[in-house]
Amino acid sequence: MADDQTISRVAVLGAGTMGNGIAQVCAMAGYTVALHDPQPGAVERALGTIRGNLDKGVEREKVTADAREAALGNLRDAADLAAAAADADLVIEAVPERMEIKTSLFGELHRTAPAHAILATNTSSLSVSRIAEATGRAERVIGLHFFNPVHIMKLLEVVRGRDTSQDTVDVALAFARRIGKEPIIVTDTPGFASSRLGVVLGLEAMRMVEQGVATPQDIDKAMELGYNHPMGPLKLTDLVGLDVRLGIAEYLHGELGGEQYRPPELLRRMVAEGKLGKKSGQGFYDWTQEGR
Structure with a gap:
C-alpha cells in the first residue's frame, strides 16, 4: 500500500465544525463520504453549511458549479455508526476531545469497520497510541489533525502512533495530498507540533x-x-x-x-x-x- 488507491469510501464521525469541514474536502476530492452524528439534526445542519461554503466558492469563481454538485452528490447522511463504517476504507473521527469518548468509539469501530479500514483520529493533542489500544489494529490507527476552517487551511498534521505501520503512514500522506493539504509527520507526543x-x-x-x-x-x-x-x-x-x-x-x-x-x-x-x-x-x- 503506497498510495491512496485503496481508499474510495470515507466515513466521517461527528458533524460539527471540524467534521463538516473534513467531509467537505473529502467529497470535493472525489471520495464517497458517509457523515454520521448521533445528535438529531446535526448532519442536516452540516450539509447546509457545506452547501453554503460551496455556494460561496462558486460566487468567488474558486469552485465550478459542476464541482459543487459533484461534491454534494458524494455526501450521504449515515443513520447510525455501523452504517457509516460498514464499507469505509478510511474512518475519520471528529468527536469531542475527551479520551474516554474516543477510546469507546474506536473500540466500537474495530468491531464495525472492515478489517482493511484505516481508523483516524482528528485529535489535536491526545495520545494516538492510547486511542489505538482500544482496537485490535493499532498498526492501522493514525492521527489526522485538521485545522479550522478545514476547507481553507492547508496544513494536515499526520501523527504516527507507537504501532502505526509505514503503509498506513504512506496511505495517509497520499490521502492528504489528494484532498489538497500539505502534510507534516509528527511522532505521538502530547500536543504534537x-x-x-x-x-x-x-x-x-x-x-x-x-x-x-x-x-x-x-x-x-x-x-x-x-x-x-x-x-x-x-x-x-x-x-x-x-x-x-x-x-x-x-x-x-x-x-x-x-x-x-x-x-x-x-x-x-x-x-x-x-x-x-x-x-x-x-x-x-x-x-x-x-x-x-
Missing part, C-alpha cells in the same frame, strides 16, 4: 490580557502585523473554542508540566461564564456583530 506551540502562544496572550498589557485586538494585531501571522492568537482561540483550548491546556499541563501550559484564570472564568468564542457569540471578541 502545532498544538504544543499554538497553545503556549494563546495562553501567554491571555495572560497579557489579564495583566492589562494590551487589548485582545491590539495583541492580535501585534502578531498579525509584527510576525505576519494570518490571525492573532486570541481570535484564533475564539474560533477554536475557549472550552477546547482549556481542555488542551489542562491535558498538556498534566502530561508535560511547565507553567507555560497552566491555564490562566481568565480562561477558566470565561469558560465557566459560557463565553466560548464564536460558537457562543462571545469570547475575546463579540461575534454577534456583523463583520466579525
